Amino acid sequence: MTQTAGTPATDTPDRGTHTASTGPAHATDAAATDAVSFTGVVKAFGAVRAVDVIDLRVPRGEAVALLGRNGAGKSTAIGLLLGLDEPDSGTVRLFGGPPARAVTAGRVGAMLQDGRPIRRVTVRELLTFVASTYPHPLPLAESLGLAGLTELAGRRVDKLSGGQLQRVRFAVALAGGPELLVLDEPTAALDVEARRAFWSSMRAYADRGNTVLFSTHYLEEADDNADRIVVIDHGRIVADGTSEQIKGSVGGHLVCFDLPEGFTAELTRLPGVVSAEVRAGRARLRTDDSDATVVALAGLDAIRRLEVAPATLEDAFLALTHTTRDAKDEMKDDTKDGL
Amino acid sequence: MPAMLEYIKLEVRRTLRDPGFVIFGTGMPVLMYLLFTNLGGGAGPDDMEWKIASMVGMAAYGALGAAVGTGTGIAEDKSLGWLRQLRITPMPPRQVVLGRALAGSVTVLPALLAVLAAGGLVNGVRLALWQWAALVALLWAGALPFTLLGIGNGYHLSAQTTGVVNVGCLMVLALAGGLWFPIAAFPGWLRTIAEYTPANRFAYLGWSTTQGTAPGATTIAVLAGWLVVFGSYAVFSYRRSARTT
Incomplete structure (x- = not known):
């Protein structure tokens, strides 16, 4: 695992130090047990340190909420996690490798916050395309069903309401059947009913052994739907644990x-x-x-x-x-x- | 690879379902062709020569417009966040660009075919079957540099700027290349320049076909040069945008 100078490794495995020759392979194996690992990650935009040293490990199969107010650094952290942005220092690993490798291998599906609809394609056409890029996609009917889009499959994406569109983004994230599902503010435009349906689908998907990481500023959602809550403020992790632990x-x-x-x-x-x-x-x-x-x-x-x-x-x-x-x-x- | 085919299908659908693209992209060159060849022209041998030459020029103009227009779509996708979403699909970035260029090539066909059809059906242009086939093939393949130019603009510029710049490129290339009016009417110095512009050589592929000859080595060399220039520009712009978006 590569460490950037000046950022102390919090997860340097003791067991790896005496096997220098096989070090990298061992490190990869050790980290491979984690779906996500951030080591001393820093990202600044101009003078603002949007992510100000984050260390985080998410074991496979966990459902983790990134909780923080708007501007706390959640979306920046997610951009780094997906390899859309490069950290200024520190390392991001997905399944033990660089994010781009996990993305290219089809292990990651993501719902971005700022995506607006592309025009003149139907929900079915869009999902068929996204699924075709993954090695082991979900059957189309299943991703439509999980996202509550079965009735809307033939509708054009740009003719949908905000809430419906949000479900399309969820379906896009699911379509490839990814091991790691990343959702940035997934319920932003949803009404109460749609929100409930969304979380039940999300939990159903997590229960199959997949890792889910979602960001939210809704406390209840984090409390109800995550195994673990990571509270982010000013680009730092200020608390990390179960809801009970954080309350305590x-x-x-x-x-x-x-x-x-x-x-x-x-x-x-x-x-x-x-x-x-x-x-x-x-x-x-x-x-x-x-x-x-x-x-x-x-x-x-x-x-x-x-x-x-x-x-x-x-x-x-x-x-x-x-x-x-x-x-x-x-x-x-x-x-x-x-x- | 199946992913890239699906991607091309998706992009072609998006373009062909755009009424603006169909009406202006296909209708305009056809309309201009019919106007230019049927207003104030007399019947005679010169007349048919002009009908053929203008058919090639307008087919090239239509193809050029569709090709460059690919970039306008890319700039729009960038502003929608669709390019970002594509980056987190397993499809490698290179395939995204290549797929987009191939989709752009497909959308070149309607305008090209429509102008040729107007020539054959309305203006009574008669060519050998191989000439029609060669016209379609050459003008279709020859549009690639312009697709790359559009893609370069699309990745490089904002959505609003790209539209304007692409239309500007289209107008300058079409006029300077003699697609609307023959460069024979140009002053000598401008004519020399015109012969080295990409659109002129692009149309030459067609003009030589209608005269029953193969395109000359200079034409191929000039087009290949522009292919390299525009291709490098597309690659440069793509890399630059991948770093900043």
Whole structure:
């Protein structure tokens, strides 16, 4: 595996170091167990570091969500993953080789975010072409069925609605029967019903042992449909794990209460409290020991309209990503329709 | 390879289903041919000579327009994100470009055939069967450099610019090459230049056929030179766009 100077290898296999002569082959084998691996990957556009050192490994068969607000670096990461862009430094590997090799071998199918319809071809014609470029495509009827396009097969792609078109993009990604399915904001234009159908198809496809990586800024979607969530913010991975792990990592519970008149105790000093926020006279405490926090509040006689709730993924997401005031405001706009 | 055939089918369908392409690409050269040969002309031996020469010139013009127009489609595909989507199919990039060039060659045929048909059926042009066959084959194959020129523009320029530049190329090449009016009417210096333009030599393939002779070595050499020039331009533009999109 090639490493770019200056970026430390996080996954240098110890077992590989003493077999220098067969090193490359071994490294390839080791990485081959992963569908995707990013090692110290950096990509800048001008002064903006869109991807600012990402290390990520996705074993085969996993369904992974890349969660982040708009502009967090998700699409850039996906462009690098597919080999559409070259990283400034670091290495991207798909199935142990360069992305282009996996793409040419027909192991990757992808749904890009910005694709607009080509004109004057039908859904069937488009999918027939895409399938023909892969060595082991899905039968046409199956990709049409999974994407919910059976009724629309004879329609021209440029005459479809936004939601229908989104399903065509999904079908294009599926048509080749790829081992790795990459979906950039797959449900952006879908209504509730279509969204449900989409995720059930996506899970059906993942259940066949395929690897799925999708990006989203909808927290619920990541929570419901991924085995693992990778939270990206400002081009970095700020959390990586199951939804439970991520919720736990930022303090397990929220304790809310109305601040009594003349309450002076410093909220963050209370037992268990990780962070505190006061909005319109109501305190919101993030705590990793809600019992201790509540007992302390009771001792201070501060219990007014007390609520104790498990932290949601949203809370975790907010805590992980609002490092700057701007980012926080921007993110609220992006996420509200997903909540 | 089956992938490339499917790709060519897809692209040919897209082009032939475009009413603009069919009406302007095919209708315009036919209309111009019929106008140029039937307005103010008298009956006589010169008249038939002009009907034949103009038939070849307009067939070449129609083929040229369709060939260069391939590039306009490519620029559009670039702006739609379709080229990016193609890059993540297993089809190698080289096959994408080659497939597109071959699809472009196919879409050259309607305009070419329509003008020849107008010559034979409306203007009463009579040629030997081998001459008709040779006309189609030579004008069809000879359009390749122009397809490459269009592709070069398509990868190189934005969608809006490509349309304008391609029409500009078409007009300049057609006029300078004597496809509309014979270069015999040009001043001497312009005539010399005209003889080295690609469209002129392209039409020469047809003019020599209608005179029953094989195209000369100079014609082949000049066309081969332009094929290299436009081919290199297409490859250069493609590489450049692959780096930036």
